[in-house]
Amino acid sequence: MSTDTAPAKKKNGPELQKSSYQSDEEKIAQRSLPNATGPEKSLLSSMLQDPAEYVMRSEEMGLTPEHFYHPSHQALYKVIRDLSNIGTKIELVSLTQTLMDRGILENIGGPSALTEIYTYSPTAAHFDHHLGIVKDKFILRNIINSCTEAITRSYEDQEEVAGLLDEVEQRIFAIREGADIEQAPTVKEDVKKVIENFEKYLAGGGQPMGIKTGYSQLDSMSNGLKAGEMFIIAARPSMGKTSFVMNLVEHICLDQKLPSMVFSCEMTSEQIVQRLLFARAKYAISNLRNGFTPTKADLVRIKNAAQEIAESKLFIDDTAGISISELRAKARRKKKEEDIQCIAIDYLQLMKSTSKQAQGSREREIAEISAGLKALAKELAIPVLVLAQLNRGPENRGGSPRMSDLRESGSIEQDADMIGLLFRTAYYAEDQEQRDEQDGIAELNLAKNRNGPTGSIPLTFIKELMRFETRAFDDSVPE
Numbered sequence: 001m002s003t004d005t006a007p008a009k010k011k012n013g014p015e016l017q018k019s020s021y022q023s024d025e026e027k028i029a030q031r032s033l034p035n036a037t038g039p040e041k042s043l044l045s046s047m048l049q050d051p052a053e054y055v056m057r058s059e060e061m062g063l064t065p066e067h068f069y070h071p072s073h074q075a076l077y078k079v080i081r082d083l084s085n086i087g088t089k090i091e092l093v094s095l096t097q098t099l100m101d102r103g104i105l106e107n108i109g110g111p112s113a114l115t116e117i118y119t120y121s122p123t124a125a126h127f128d129h130h131l132g133i134v135k136d137k138f139i140l141r142n143i144i145n146s147c148t149e150a151i152t153r154s155y156e157d158q159e160e161v162a163g164l165l166d167e168v169e170q171r172i173f174a175i176r177e178g179a180d181i182e183q184a185p186t187v188k189e190d191v192k193k194v195i196e197n198f199e200k201y202l203a204g205g206g207q208p209m210g211i212k213t214g215y216s217q218l219d220s221m222s223n224g225l226k227a228g229e230m231f232i233i234a235a236r237p238s239m240g241k242t243s244f245v246m247n248l249v250e251h252i253c254l255d256q257k258l259p260s261m262v263f264s265c266e267m268t269s270e271q272i273v274q275r276l277l278f279a280r281a282k283y284a285i286s287n288l289r290n291g292f293t294p295t296k297a298d299l300v301r302i303k304n305a306a307q308e309i310a311e312s313k314l315f316i317d318d319t320a321g322i323s324i325s326e327l328r329a330k331a332r333r334k335k336k337e338e339d340i341q342c343i344a345i346d347y348l349q350l351m352k353s354t355s356k357q358a359q360g361s362r363e364r365e366i367a368e369i370s371a372g373l374k375a376l377a378k379e380l381a382i383p384v385l386v387l388a389q390l391n392r393g394p395e396n397r398g399g400s401p402r403m404s405d406l407r408e409s410g411s412i413e414q415d416a417d418m419i420g421l422l423f424r425t426a427y428y429a430e431d432q433e434q435r436d437e438q439d440g441i442a443e444l445n446l447a448k449n450r451n452g453p454t455g456s457i458p459l460t461f462i463k464e465l466m467r468f469e470t471r472a473f474d475d476s477v478p479e
Contacts, residue, residue: 034069034144035069035070035141036133037069037070038130039130039131039134040070040073040134041117042121042130043130044073044076044077044120045117045118045120046121046124046127047077047080048080048092048095048117050124051080051090054124055080055081055084057127058081061131063134065077065081066138068134069138069141072108075108076108076114076117079095079104080095083095092115096111099114143172143175146175150164150171162323162325165325166324166328169328169332170332173332173336208224209224210222210223210225210229210383211252211341211342211383212252213225213251214248214251216470217457218446218457221453221454221457222446222449223451225383225385227377228383229383229384229417229450230373230377230383230386230415230416230418231383231416231417232386232387232412232416232418232420233385233386233420233422234387234388234389234390234406234420234421234422235401235421235422236389236392236423237389241346241387241422242266242267242387243275243279243461243466243468244422245344246272246275246466247467247468250276252342253312253314253342254308254309258313258341259338260340260344261315261316261331261334261344262316262317262346263317263322263327263330263343264316265318265321265322265345265346265350265351266350267318272318273316276309277306277309278302278305280305280308280309281298281302281304282301283302283465284465315338315340321351323353324353324368324369324373325353327351328376331343332380340380340382342382342384343377343380343382343384344384344387345373345384346387347388348386348388349366349389353365353369366412367411371415373386374415388412390405390406390421391405391406394423395428400421400423401423401445402421403421406419413448416448417451418446418448418449419447420457421447422442423442424438424440424441424442424443426438426439426440426441440460440461441460441461441471442458442460442461442471443456443458444457459471
């Protein structure tokens with residue numbers, strides 16, 4: 001008997017354990033998404049009882065129909081908001097009729113459900129608190145949905161790890177900002193922003209609406225560096241494009257006190273700071289190599305410049321060959337932590353893309369990087385300054401560059417909002433006499449300007465200080 005019953009116990013034991021076991025995924029699947037039915041009803045009740053006060057307040061605090069979990073509450077809030085926006089008086093009888101006319105009264109639960117919501121909250125004293133609860137539940141649902149999608153994609157797209165990581169981080173960043181990345185702003189919001197910018201422009205006496213560059217003619221033509229725009233600064237090697245972009249960063253970060261970030265793929269952060277410091281102090285670093293002793297005035301300027309830079313909110317990342325996904329991730333974090341207002345990248349062709357589509361095609365890779373940087377400018381709503389290399393076209397023509405000289409991808413022309421072609425005429429001089437005559441003469445040809453005029457901006461390059469300064473118009477470039 002004992003030998004017959006023992007095997008039966010062993011056989012049944014594991015089966016009982018298996019039937020009672022549930023994985024974490026199964027448990028989660030059986031649970032409803034986070035929601036707050038009571039607070040949702042309370043918000044709607046307050047709006048129905050005092051629409052003039054609480055519909056407007058809900059919109060000011062960014063409440064959207066998607067924040068409501070129950071479809072009936074979403075539909076009701078849409079109607080209440082629509083009626084409020086067109087100035088229609090909201091009260092129970094006419095609202096019931098409106099819902100009936102639109103064929104959604106039964107979706108809400110009928111007249112009895114509407115009356116229940118109307119009387120649900122006898123006081124609106126807790127409106128803000130309940131709105132916060134509803135928003136928190138919405139965020140939790142977004143987190144769950146984003147993570148669920150990320151889990152699915154992690155199984156399916158195992159060859160696109162970097163791109164997937166970038167997408168997941170973008171979604172989480174959007175949730176942190178309290179925004180739905182799929183939701184487009186309304187035309188009404190866009191009109192409001194345009195009018196606000198127009199009023200600021202008038203109040204400023206015609207001053208640039210964007211961030212000032214420190215070069216008056218460039219500011220006049222571009223109207224400043226504006227949020228969401230990508231400015232490509234392209235040149236052949238040794239033209240001074242790194243110096244020029246650091247002159248821009250210096251004016252933005254040190255003179256205007258705006259937090260800025262520089263991604264340097266070519267130079268170390270120490271080299272960048274050295275250039276910036278001595279350019280700021282207007283001291284030729286070549287003096288040190290030639291054995292000249294700095295004067296007391298020189299030392300004071302260097303000390304002051306060092307203190308300014310040390311106390312500024314300038315952030316430098318010198319990761320060599322940084323990928324577009326890694327750059328975007330770092331920029332998002334710094335935007336969140338320090339609210340950076342500008343990004344500069346030196347330079348585009350030294351970056352890389354890790355996506356599968358970009359492998360084996362340098363042109364496609366550059367196109368992905370260019371599109372990614374433009375998308376980053378729009379996502380963070382800040383200007384992005386990007387240095388780019390030109391091909392040998394200017395050498396073949398003996399001077400002035402063209403947009404078609406941009407190396408490896410015509411998509412850069414398409415993605416950029418502005419393209420500035422930087423060159424110095426002495427570089428193409430035929431002899432030393434001509435080189436001496438044209439020494440320091442530089443020009444930024446604003447070849448593309450999506451929102452303004454194009455044309456040449458005369459500059460002077462002070463090689464000893466690694467600085468570009470505005471040059472008067474009558475100092476024309478020799479033909």
